[in-house]
Each structure stands twice: as C-alpha cells, then as structure tokens.
Amino acid sequence: MRLEMINALRRKKVNHIPVDVYFCESQVQAFKSRFGQTDYLTYFDMLHRPVYVDLKKNFDDGFSLYPREELPNEIEFDAYGIGHSKGSKAAFHMTRMHHPLKGADIEEIINYPYPGINEGAQEKLNREVKLLHENNKATMGLMTMTIWEASWYLRSMEELMIDMLMADEKATVLFDKICDFSCSLAAHYAEAGTDILALGDDIGTQSSTIMDVPTWQAYLKPRLKKVIDTAKAKKPDILIYFHSCGFVTPFIEDLIEIGVDVLNPIQPESMDFDEIHDKYGDRLSFWGTLGTQKLLPFGTPEEVYEVTYNRLKKCNGTGIVIGPTHIVEPEVPWKNLLALKEAVENFQINNL
Numbered sequence: 001m002r003l004e005m006i007n008a009l010r011r012k013k014v015n016h017i018p019v020d021v022y023f024c025e026s027q028v029q030a031f032k033s034r035f036g037q038t039d040y041l042t043y044f045d046m047l048h049r050p051v052y053v054d055l056k057k058n059f060d061d062g063f064s065l066y067p068r069e070e071l072p073n074e075i076e077f078d079a080y081g082i083g084h085s086k087g088s089k090a091a092f093h094m095t096r097m098h099h100p101l102k103g104a105d106i107e108e109i110i111n112y113p114y115p116g117i118n119e120g121a122q123e124k125l126n127r128e129v130k131l132l133h134e135n136n137k138a139t140m141g142l143m144t145m146t147i148w149e150a151s152w153y154l155r156s157m158e159e160l161m162i163d164m165l166m167a168d169e170k171a172t173v174l175f176d177k178i179c180d181f182s183c184s185l186a187a188h189y190a191e192a193g194t195d196i197l198a199l200g201d202d203i204g205t206q207s208s209t210i211m212d213v214p215t216w217q218a219y220l221k222p223r224l225k226k227v228i229d230t231a232k233a234k235k236p237d238i239l240i241y242f243h244s245c246g247f248v249t250p251f252i253e254d255l256i257e258i259g260v261d262v263l264n265p266i267q268p269e270s271m272d273f274d275e276i277h278d279k280y281g282d283r284l285s286f287w288g289t290l291g292t293q294k295l296l297p298f299g300t301p302e303e304v305y306e307v308t309y310n311r312l313k314k315c316n317g318t319g320i321v322i323g324p325t326h327i328v329e330p331e332v333p334w335k336n337l338l339a340l341k342e343a344v345e346n347f348q349i350n351n352l
Contacts (some may be wrong), residue, residue, distance in 0.1 A: 002029035005047040005138035006091055006195060008237050009285045011319040017312060017344045020287060020323035021337070024093055026330040034334070037242045044341060048138040048196065051128050054121040054186045057077035064112075065100040079115035081155045092328070099156040106170050112154075114177055116310045117184060118285050125192040133193070137259055141189030143182060144200030146245050147223045150178045160213070172221065179223040183230040190234035195240050196262070197231050199224065204246025206270055213250050225258040232259065241287065243327070246270050256283050264288050265325035268295070277314055287321040290340065297325055301339035308343035317351050 003015040021044045030144030040050070059065060062077030075085045075098070083098030101109055113160050129139045135255065145153065151174050152160045163171035189197055200221065203210050231238050240261040242255055247270040254261065263280075266273050266297045288297060289311050295304060311322055322344060328337070 001047045004136045008318050014318050017348055018321040019044050019146045019344055020321050023328050027112055027328050045278040048134050048140050050142050051139050053185050054118040056116040056118045058116055068103045101154045102156040102159055107169055109173050116321055122188055129192040131193055138195045140196040140198050141194040142198050144186050146182050146199040147178055148201035148220050150314040151175055175223055182227045186227050186231040190231040190238050196239045198241045203244050204248040208247055228259040250275045252280055263288050267325045269293050271351030278330055285319040288323055288326050292324045292326045296336050304336045305343045308340050311345055312347045
C-alpha cells in the first residue's frame with residue numbers, strides 16, 4: 001500500500017486510489033458512537049500516516065514574550081511562543097492568535113527564543129518511520145506553516161506586510177530565522193526516510209492572492225526552495241507536498257520550478273480543478289479537491305459521489321489523493337462521507 005501512494009503521487013499506474021480524510025473532534029466522537037472505536041483512518045483505507053519531529057520550547061514563561069499585550073488567562077503557547085486563546089463556540093477548533101513579535105524592534109526579532117528540536121528527536125522519528133514502513137504505510141512529515149505563516153503568526157500579518165513593502169530589514173531577519181529552523185526540520189524528516197514532506201503557507205484568499213507574485217518571489221520563493229533543497233540533498237526521492245488554501249494559480253509554475261510535486265488542496269470555491277489538471281497534470285499531482293464549504297456539508301450524497309468519481313476519471317485514476325480540501329467539520333453528514341468512500345471503491349472496481 002505504501003508503494004501505491006508513492007506511485008500515485010508520481011502519476012504511475014496504481015491499483016488502489018489513495019484517500020485522505022481528517023476529522024474534527026466532534027466527527028471523531030460521532031465515528032466512535034457508530035463503530036465503538038476511533039480509527040477512522042483505517043476505515044477510509046488511508047495509505048499514509050503523519051509523523052512529527054518533537055519540538056522544544058526555548059522559553060519558560062509564555063506570558064513573558066508579550067510585553068506589549070495583556071493576554072487572557074486561558075491561553076496556550078505553542079513551541080514558537082505563539083499564543084492561542086479560545087474563540088467563540090461557533091469557531092469549534094479555531095483559536096484567536098496572539099503575536100509575540102508584534103511591535104518588536106529588530107533586536108527583539110534577532111534575540112527571540114525561536115523553537116528548537118528535542119534531544120533524541122531524530123532517533124524517535126527514525127523508529128516511527130521504520131515501524132510505519134514495516135506496516136506498509138507511507139509516511140508524511142508535517143511542517144506546514146513553513147516560512148510565511150510561521151513568520152506572520154509571530155509578527156502579525158499587518159506588520160510583516162508593511163516590513164516587506166517597505167523593504168525593512170526586520171522582514172529579512174525574521175524570514176531567515178524561520179527558514180533556518182524549517183531547513184533543520186526538513187533535514188530530520190529526510191534523514192528518517194519520510195516518503196512525503198508536507199510544506200505549506202496560505203498565500204491565497206477565496207478569490208485572489210494574499211500578495212502579488214513578485215513579492216512572493218522576492219521573499220518566500222528562495223527560502224522555500226532552500227527548505228526543499230535541504231530535504232532532497234538528504235533524500236533525493238522525497239516527495240514535496242505544498243499546501244495553500246484559496247486561489248494560488250499564479251504561483252503554480254514557480255512551485256513546480258523549485259521542486260513541488262504535489263499541490264493541496266485545489267479548493268473548488270477558488271480554483272477550477274479541470275483547468276488546473278489540464279494545464280499542470282503532467283507535472284504535478286493533486287491532493288484534496290472536494291469542497292468543504294459547499295459540497296461536503298450541503299451537497300447530496302449523489303452530488304458527492306458524482307464529483308468524487310469524476311475527479312478520479314479526470315485523472316485516469318492516478319496523480320491524485322482524493323479527499324476533502326480541509327478538516328471535516330461537524331456539519332458534514334455521515335451519508336456524504338460514505339458517498340465519497342463508495343465512489344472511490346466503485347471507481348477501483350470499474351477502472352483499475
């Protein structure tokens with residue numbers, strides 16, 4: 001099964017369609033109520049599993065990272081020191097983000113306690129990857145928020161955008177700090193023999209790009225390339241996956257140029273999958289494509305089945321990992337998820 005995933009992403013003939021489905025917590029609990037267990041990954045016959053490098057927090061007190069902001073008492077700090085407090089009940093898994101470098105001068109950016117990698121992380125990752133490979137699962141190293149997102153989460157999007165547009169040194173310093181850390185993560189994943197390296201930065205909105213292409217090419221493209229080159233120097237055949245929600249068509253040629261093999265999620269509310277496949281399907285594979293804003297929560301099972309089947313037909317059954325374009329939210333009905341599963345199974349029977 002591991003080889004089927006790899007062959008699909010290399011656009012070779014396969015006998016098994018890879019699927020990717022990721023549930024929110026309420027969907028996990030609903031699955032448990034139906035089946036008495038929570039292993040929905042096996043139920044949907046997923047051929048891959050995620051792996052992670054253990055990160056180290058280089059600070060003791062997250063509150064001390066926010067000299068310019070009074071934080072709520074109920075807050076959690078990730079390894080970067082980015083604060084996450086609860087949003088509204090309607091937000092479900094979403095959090096309110098707090099930016100420790102908002103308002104910081106260049107000295108504070110230089111001396112900030114950026115995350116590290118825990119001692120023994122490489123050995124632990126090696127064991128996890130080896131075990132999954134022995135169980136015939138492809139491995140996927142998760143390091144989305146690679147350059148842009150980690151940087152603006154720290155600085156705030158508004159201030160980082162101003163830094164970039166003003167050619168302020170603070171943007172260059174911050175991007176370089178994050179790039180160096182991302183390169184170290186990529187090296188760990190590649191060293192462990194991970195099959196797929198999942199990079200990502202949201203650079204698209206629903207109908208446009210977050211920044212123009214020249215700005216992205218100046219600040220982010222060379223650093224993303226450095227991360228990819230670092231991984232491929234250690235494992236030349238590692239597959240590079242890139243995630244961005246929204247409209248990202250103007251960036252695709254550049255992404256292919258720097259070594260991206262797989263594009264996720266091809267959000268149908270923002271991009272036309274057939275057009276993207278016609279233009280790039282001989283050089284790029286696709287992951288996702290089934291809309292989570294309209295199709296999965298509000299479509300009929302017949303519509304979900306038809307779209308899923310037609311996606312696979314368009315790709316001739318390879319070069320795609322089919323699934324939702326984002327996490328499966330609480331409002332997605334179970335019958336629509338079953339329609340997705342049925343379409344994949346029937347396509348395999350009829351075409352592979």
